[in-house]
Amino acid sequence: MASVTSNQPIDIINAGEDSGSSNNDGNNEMMFKTSILQYIGTLPSMVKLRLYSKSSSSLSVFRLLPSLGKFLVMNLLFQGFENEEEDDYDMEAEITTSKPSTGIQPPLLKELQKWVIGQPGYLEFYKTVRILEQLGIFVITERDHQHTKSLFSNTADESGRVKLNTVFQTALREAIVSGNVNNSFGLLKKDIPLEDLINEEELDKYAAQKWETILHFMVGTPGMKSPDDTVLKLLIHGQLMMEVGTESNNSIFAQKNLDDDEDPKQFQRIAELKITNHGFQFLLQEINVQIWSLLLQYLKMSEFLKLDITVILNFLFMLSTLEFGKAYSTKNMNKLELFLLKEFSNYGLLYKKADQDWFYPTRMATILTSDAISIRTSSAAMNSVIDKTKGSSGSALSENKMTPKMLQIKKVNEANEFAKRQLIEKDNSANTGTTSNMNYSQELVNGAVILETNFKLYSYANSPLQIAILSLFVQLKSRFNNMVLGQITRDSIRRALRNGITAEQILAYLETHAHPQMIKLAEEQLEKKIGIDNMKKRQMDMENGKGDQGNLFKLQILPPTVVDQIKLWQIELDRVISADGYLYSDFSTMKEYTDLVKYCQDIGVLVWKNDRKKIFFVEKEGNDQVIEYAKRLLSKSN
Amino acid sequence: MDNIIDNRNIYSLNSDINTLNNDKLLLHDDNSSLLILIIDLQNFLLFESDISKILKNVIIFINAHLAYSSSNKVCCIVNDEKEGTQFLYPNDDDISEQKEYMNEDTYQEFKKIDESILNKLNKIIKNNKPSLLTRQRSNIAGSMSCGLTYIHRVLKESISLKARMLVITGESKNSNIVQSHQYIPIMNCIFTSQKLKCPIDVLKINDTNLGNKETSNSFLQQATDATNGIYLEVNEVNGMIQYLTTVFYLNTIITSTSIDTNLKINNSLDNLDKDVEDTDVLVKTHDDILVKPSTTQVDFRTSCFLTGKIVAVGFVCNVCLVVISYIPSSLKDCPCCGSTFDVKSLKKLKYWQMQQNSNKKKGFIKRANKINQSQGNQGSPDKTY
Secondary structure (H helix, E strand, O other), rough: OOOOEEEEOOOOOOOOHHOOOOOHHHHHHHHOOEEEEHHHHHHOHHHHHHHHHHHHHHHHHHHHOHHHHHHHHHHOOOOHHHHHOOOOOOOOOHOOOOOOOOOOOEEEHHHHHHHEEEHHHHHHHHHHHHHHHOOOOEEEEEEOOOOOOOOOOOOOOOOOOEOOHHHHHHHHHHHHHHOOOOOOOOOOOOOOOOOOOOOHHHHHHHHHHHHHHHHHHHHHOOOOOOHHHHHHHHHHHOOOOOEEOOOOOOOOOOOOOOOOOOOOOOOOOOOHHHEEEHHHHOOOOOOOHHHHHHHHHHHHHHHHOOOOOOHHHHHHHHHHOOOOOOOOOOOOOOOOHHHHHHHHHHOOOOOOOOOOOEEEEEEHHOOOOOOHHHHHHHHHHHHHHHHHHHHHHHHHHHHHOOOOOOHHHHHHHHHHHHHHHHHHHHHHHHHHHHOOOOOHHHHHHHHOOEOOOOOOOOEHHHHHHHHHHHOOOOOOEOOOOOEEEEEHHHHHHHHHHHOOOOOOHHHHHHHHOEOHHHHHHHHHHHHHHHHHHHHHHHOOOOOOOOHHHHHHHOOHHHHHHHHHHHHHHHHHHHHHOOOOEEEEEEOOOHHHHHHHHHHHHHHHOEEEOOOOEEEEEEEEOOOHHHHHHHHHHHHOOO | OOOOOOOHHHHHHHHHHHOOOOOOOOOOOOOOEEEEEOHHHHHHHHOOHHHHHHHHHHHHHHHHHHOOOOOOOOEEEEEEOOOOEEEEEEEEEEOOOOOOOOOOOOHHHHHHHHHHHHHHHHHHHHHOOOOOOOOOOOOOOHHHHHHHHHHHHHHOOOOOEEEEEEEEOOOOOHHHHHOOOOHHHHHHHHHHHHOOOOEEEEEEEOOOOOOOOOOOOHHHHHHHHHHHOOOEEEEEOOOOHHHHHHOOOOOHHHHHOOOOHHHHHHHHHHHHHHHHHHOOOOOHHHHHEEEOOOOOOOOEEOOOOOOOEEEOOOOOOOOOOOOOOOOOOOOOOOOOOOEOOOHHHHHHHHHHHHHHHHHHOHHHHHHHHHHHHHHHOOOEEEEEE
């Protein structure tokens, strides 16, 4: 008789996934995936309109657009501009020759498409148009409705005429021609008493201190103040940190306090919170990505709290367009905005004393929309990576089970100790004032990393935070006045992988922090390669090879040997796979066993078998079929 | 049973790793672009009525450039008859003395730059009573050189910055003669900007009242051609903003983008985009997907080193390649580099030149060919076409 038993071959459960409700999980994924643009895209159109009506918001959204999008918007922005000012309007026709001379008619999508060439251009164009449409910036009229839009066709919907959203158009245009912008770029406060003036250095210091408090708190630096309660709530809401006891102990900074029945509202004690996998990933991001991901989380939370999203977004965008180092008045602000002022000062975005009616934006606020590319690319790096995070972390954990637990814990503790020692050392030196260098602007440039082919890593990092982050995946060897020297080893990488950091994240981090010299070198090499290829191409005169062209040249900032090795180390951890399914055992005769195995093989659900022990394992999906067959076999033999 | 995580697809994921990482992200890209704007005021003053309109458009264009990304930078240089080359922005004028031209609550970044430009420009224009008679040589190349040195200085500070130059010029009555002294300086500018990888764009505003037939500025045209820039002529000021925000905005994109990965993100997230998802085309530069308006014909003629006339056929020093249209009787060595010419062949050429003058250029080309072939001597001027 065949008895059907359920089986749990490898018990891999990420407690975080298990305990968190499905809703929370979705949120978490979104935090890294969604850029602010996508978030805006999901808002209802009325909210969008209200958002765009402010010039500062329009400008900021414009800056966040992909560059082709910026071009297309700029292309349309001044259409009919001269027409409104004075009544001669005939230049239009000359630019795009095929344009109907009426001038009032918005251009066809196809006409705009003439700006791009080639297949990549075509694809990029329609992707961009779609983004703009989703954002409600492009209004496409006269769409050909008969165009059957199949999801898998290779052509985009090319019909229709394009117009800019009038609200967006006027707001952005007014911003650029410096027309009527209705104070959306803030109200400068001029008559500030001298003793209350704050210079830029102090602002930088303030912002850095606020922000680093958060990061230090996440890393678990001992002796640091804990950030404000609202920040902590956000960290937990975004699942960057966990209350201890609900998460499996795979963190190197695991705390000993394991109070399960802690009141969730008491966040004050550091010991109760612990960094999650996502938190580690968060730490590896660039600062503007970090800010944005927190702010997005904040927006989602406020949505939940039924606050007016438009006001918050407008406020954020306004903040990002303010001039650094100037004081702005809070005179015309409403209650919610005043509340936001207080909230965002907790993140170091602005500086405001409670009794004053003005505030200073910090550099952090002004970079919100500044380095648009680096915001997006970093999150893109995250993105390509994050899809795999689940699988990898799962497998990383499976590795956990395979290695002797004692050794594992010992290693983790060692790493933990080392990182902490580093931090304490740094803190001490900072206290004595010898290398005290918390200058924020410098901190942005600092930390440039040089990675050599022999896996040695030099980082001009000064802040304990950067060193702590580096120590997540580098074995640090020695420390100098302005740099640290470390070695990337198999152990150090594996340690990081076990913490849920993936190889791609490490590489992305190294690339973003690569020293300018490395970039320069890589660019020179790339140019050489292209030069050689051009020569070859001329010789071979081939036309079919165009498909490979894109893949041939990539800017390789990091030494390829190191990159490959780190990836190999990650793959190394994925030796165990798991499958949901059922184990069949205790067959009485060999024939019974072979009959059933053969059937399973035929329908392709067999995962594993052992002839000698007469057991085999089938996929979950095929199980019902197998049982049916087994029953039939039994009845036949009876 | 349900809590067993299905990890079968790990293998397939891992095989993806290699392919995925081939499309390296250029994370370092600073994305900032420096615009050097050169206003050739010398030639603008011909049509006073339009100048405010032109300047208004220019200011809007600067704002549009700044709006592109907050790390974008602007440097504005003016070429003026009296004051010569002047930096409008950045300049070290006292800010407190400046008048306010703009709206109080304009975006501060715009306001700061725009007002600085407008203040300085107003000062210059006030000082300058245009007088058509005292027109001198155009000094556009001097302004361009100033711009290039500025680029060089900025590039030294930040590696990833990319620069471009836009020359806005008008036309003078006899532009070719005025400009021709500029040939060598402009050529030097071209080589420098090629080295700096800085495209030069030229917008020329034609004055329809002048009714010149040959309007294109051939040297600037050559500059755009050699540096991969855009040359455009406009007959009217009214449509200017549209040109500035389309054609000349192209280079803002090209010089400031290396890669655009945002599209990819949107792609993977959005179900609507499924149709294009499988194509992992990452556009490296917008250089290869955007169409640049190209000038149909570029006038490649050069100018004579001695007279400044534009020549199609002339004599060339075979050491420094300087072109001269005629050989003066006293000529012994190269007027440019000073290397001595071979006396014999010089004599021959002078004799030939004399003959030519009397023959009134009959069979000119044929003879020139012959002489070119026969002359192999070091230190003697050759002919060129």
